[in-house]
Amino acid sequence: MSEPFDQRPTRIRVDLDALTHNLGRIRAHAGVPVLGVVKANAYGHGLVPVARHLARQGIDQLGVAFVEEGMELRRAGITTPILVMGGIFGPQVAQFIVHDLEITVSSLDKLRQVEAAAQSLGRQATIHLKIDTGMERIGVHSYSAAPFIEAAVASRWCRLKGIYSHLACADDPASPMTLEQLDRFLDACAHITRIGAPMPVRHLANSGGVLHFPQTHLDMVRPGILLYGVLPDPASIPAIDVRPALSLVSQVVYFKVVRAGHPVSYGATWAPAADTRVVTVPIGYGDGFPRALSSRGQVLVRGQRRQLVGRVCMDQFMVDLGPAGTAYNEDEVVLVGSQQGEAIRAEDLARLAGTIPYEILTGLNQRIPREYRGG
Incomplete structure (x- = not known):
C-alpha cells in the first residue's frame, strides 16, 4: 500500500528526456x-x-x-x-x-x-x-x-x-x-x-x-x-529550442456553487458578480506556490484556462469555473505544463506574480512529491 505522501494529488513531474534534449541543444549551440x-x-x-x-x-x-x-x-x-x-x-x-x-x-x-x-x-x-x-x-x-x-x-x-x-x-x-x-x-x-x-x-x-x-x-x-527549458527573462531571445522539464499538477478536491456577492478566501477580497462554480485545489504558499498569484494566476482544468480567485491559502486555493463550467473531484489541474493543447509556463506565472521564473521554480519546496519520467 502506498504511503499518503506518495498519494498526494499535488506533484511535480520532471521530464528527464527534456533535460537530455536541452543539454544536447546547448552543447551544439555553444560548441x-x-x-x-x-x-x-x-x-x-x-x-x-x-x-x-x-x-x-x-x-x-x-x-x-x-x-x-x-x-x-x-x-x-x-x-x-x-x-x-x-x-x-x-x-x-x-x-x-x-x-x-x-x-x-x-x-x-x-x-x-x-x-x-x-x-x-x-x-x-x-x-x-x-x-x-x-x-x-x-x-x-x-x-x-x-x-x-x-x-x-x-x-x-x-x-x-x-x-x-x-x-x-x-x-x-x-x-x-x-x-x-x-x-x-x-x-x-x-x-x-x-x-x-x-x-x-x-x-x-x-x-x-x-x-x-x-x-x-x-x-x-x-x-x-x-x-x-525556461528562458531567464522576458527580453530573452529563444535562440535555442529548449523544452520545459517541469510540470506542476494537482487535482480538484472540492466543488461548490458560490452565490453572487459571497466572498471567497481570506480577507474577502473577491466575490462573484453572479452565481458561479468554484473548485478547491490542494496546494498553496506552504508548498511554494506564490501568494502573489491571488486572484491573478491561472490554471488549466479540462483544457480551459481558469482564474484563481481570492487569496492563495497556505495549503489550498480556489478556482472560478464560471457559471457554466464543469469539473469533478479528482479532475487534473495543471499549474505549470500543458493540457489538451493549452500550456502554462513558469514564465507566465512569473509575469503574473511580478517576479522571475527562477523564483517560481526554486520556491517549489520538498512538501511536493516529485516523479521522474523518461531518461
Whole structure:
C-alpha cells in the first residue's frame, strides 16, 4: 500500500528526456564543454535525480552554490567534477577537499585559507578564481587581480583549474554591459599569459550568455535555468529550442456553487458578480506556490484556462469555473505544463506574480512529491 505522501494529488513531474534534449541543444549551440548548474535543488527539479541524469549524459561538470549541496551529490555516488560557486566559509574549507569539490576562491585571503586546509590534510585543493567584472558580489576586481592570479599560480597546495566571472545583464540581449564585462574578464586572464603560466579553463556565460553572446562562451558555459527549458527573462531571445522539464499538477478536491456577492478566501477580497462554480485545489504558499498569484494566476482544468480567485491559502486555493463550467473531484489541474493543447509556463506565472521564473521554480519546496519520467 502506498504511503499518503506518495498519494498526494499535488506533484511535480520532471521530464528527464527534456533535460537530455536541452543539454544536447546547448552543447551544439555553444560548441564547448558544459557545466550544468544544479544548485537550489536543481532549480526545483530535484538535486540528486537531476544531477545523476546529467552525469549519465556525460555532462562535463556540475555546479552548486554551497558545499552541503556538493556533499549530498558525493554521498549519492556522483563522481562528475563539481564546482561550488558560492563564497566559502573558512571552517568548511576542509570539507571541500575531503569530498573532492572544486572551490571558488574569491580573494587572496580565501586562497590562504584553502592553502592552509589543503596543507593540513596533505592533499591539493582544486580551485577556480573568481574575478569581479561588474557584479560586485564576490571576487577580486578585474583591475586589481594581478597579485591574486600570481599567488594562485604559484601555490603549492592549490591546483588552478579555472577562472571565471558572472554576467549581470546577459539575460537582456540589448544590454551593453555584457561585452564590457567580457573585456574586463579577458584583460584579467591576459595576465596569466603575461607571466607565462598555462591558461586555466575560462568560463563566463550563464544562460543569457549562452543564448545571446557567443563571444562569452570561451572554454566552458554554465547554463542554469536554460538547461531546464525556461528562458531567464522576458527580453530573452529563444535562440535555442529548449523544452520545459517541469510540470506542476494537482487535482480538484472540492466543488461548490458560490452565490453572487459571497466572498471567497481570506480577507474577502473577491466575490462573484453572479452565481458561479468554484473548485478547491490542494496546494498553496506552504508548498511554494506564490501568494502573489491571488486572484491573478491561472490554471488549466479540462483544457480551459481558469482564474484563481481570492487569496492563495497556505495549503489550498480556489478556482472560478464560471457559471457554466464543469469539473469533478479528482479532475487534473495543471499549474505549470500543458493540457489538451493549452500550456502554462513558469514564465507566465512569473509575469503574473511580478517576479522571475527562477523564483517560481526554486520556491517549489520538498512538501511536493516529485516523479521522474523518461531518461
